[in-house]
Amino acid sequence: xxxxxxxxxxxxxxxxxxxxxxxGPSRFRFSELxxxxxxxxxxxxxxxxxxxxxxxxxxxxRTEPLRPDEIRDYTDSEARADRxxxxxxxxxxxxxxxxxxxxxxxxxxxxxxxxxxTRLVMTHNFCGSFDGYPVFNWQVTAGAIYVVRNPLxxxxxxxxxxxxxxxxxxxxxxxxxxASTNDELFVSHVIGSWSxxxxxxxxxxxxxxxxxxxxxxxxxxxxxxxxxxxxxxxxGLGQDKARIERAVRHTSFQILSSLEQKHGFVEAVDEKTRxxxxxxxxxxxxxxxxxxVQRIVDAHREQMQRFRYVxxxx
Numbered sequence: 602x603x604x605x606x607x608x609x610x611x612x613x614x615x616x617x618x619x620x621x622x623x624x625g626p627s628r629f630r631f632s633e634l635x636x637x638x639x640x641x642x643x644x645x646x647x648x649x650x651x652x653x654x655x656x657x658x659x660x661x662x663r664t665e666p667l668r669p670d671e672i673r674d675y676t677d678s679e680a681r682a683d684r685x686x687x688x689x690x691x692x693x694x695x696x697x698x699x700x701x702x703x704x705x706x707x708x709x710x711x712x713x714x715x716x717x718x719t720r721l722v723m724t725h726n727f728c729g730s731f732d733g734y735p736v737f738n739w740q741v742t743a744g745a746i747y748v749v750r751n752p753l754x755x756x757x758x759x760x761x762x763x764x765x766x767x768x769x770x771x772x773x774x775x776x777x778x779x780a781s782t783n784d785e786l787f788v789s790h791v792i793g794s795w796s797x798x799x800x801x802x803x804x805x806x807x808x809x810x811x812x813x814x815x816x817x818x819x820x821x822x823x824x825x826x827x828x829x830x831x832x833x834x835x836x837g838l839g840q841d842k843a844r845i846e847r848a849v850r851h852t853s854f855q856i857l858s859s860l861e862q863k864h865g866f867v868e869a870v871d872e873k874t875r876x877x878x879x880x881x882x883x884x885x886x887x888x889x890x891x892x893x894v895q896r897i898v899d900a901h902r903e904q905m906q907r908f909r910y911v912x913x914x915x
Contacts (some may be wrong), residue, residue, distance in 0.1 A: 637716045640732050641723045644798045647750035648818040655829050659848035669861050679724040680787040686709045691748035701788050702731045706738040713741035725790040728801035746832050747802040750818035751793045751910045753885035764900035771893050775900040799904045814906040819882045825849045
């Protein structure tokens, strides 16, 4: 999403009044998640593009890595505006957030209906319900892969990609009203705060073990072949170790950064700002003040503890 997208929209009221973290597959038995959509989910700036790049290269199985813009040939976006416009019978930019919420399950059904086999679909939506409508249609879902990243590093990455100050990024992480804009390309993602986002997906993974998996960004950095193999297994390509290792090599940060420099990347903010900027863990130690770290930990301690993100001394 663009810098304008992330700066532009807030819910008029907190999702405590309009959204609930109760949208997972709890009413379905484990074996009933048999649809065609596999969700590729994350809070923004947490590794979603890296996950998509890996899976695209895994499926393509080429001797040379895919160009960044070729990733779109192998994955889809839940928020693509054209399907909402098609079902609404008028431009999506004329739709309210409530109307988009009502259409979302139908859009998911349409994606599944038109899919030829499994469809990998990117989303930044939180996992729950909004205005009484489920944010995800679990009846057409086969599974989900969620990437979680240390919010301390997410805050630093947000300043680069969305043009926020560090204090603005710290506040954004805790704001349950956050959504992306509804524009000509994409409808609004219902994002919420980092903790709301992570909690909803983590609880859904607990209710659907093996079908919804959680991957830590930091584990992908440390042992990419081992942990990306879990994603490969979920989409039925987990048996070929050499194929997985090749896809990992093709999507190293150095390769992706080099390819972006050579070919560009549609998800970059602008021509001067690199999308694949640093991509390493613990950037926050050089960027955040102790007071900023404390504010993030105080606001998100429960979920940070869940994923071993609380630094010593906090």
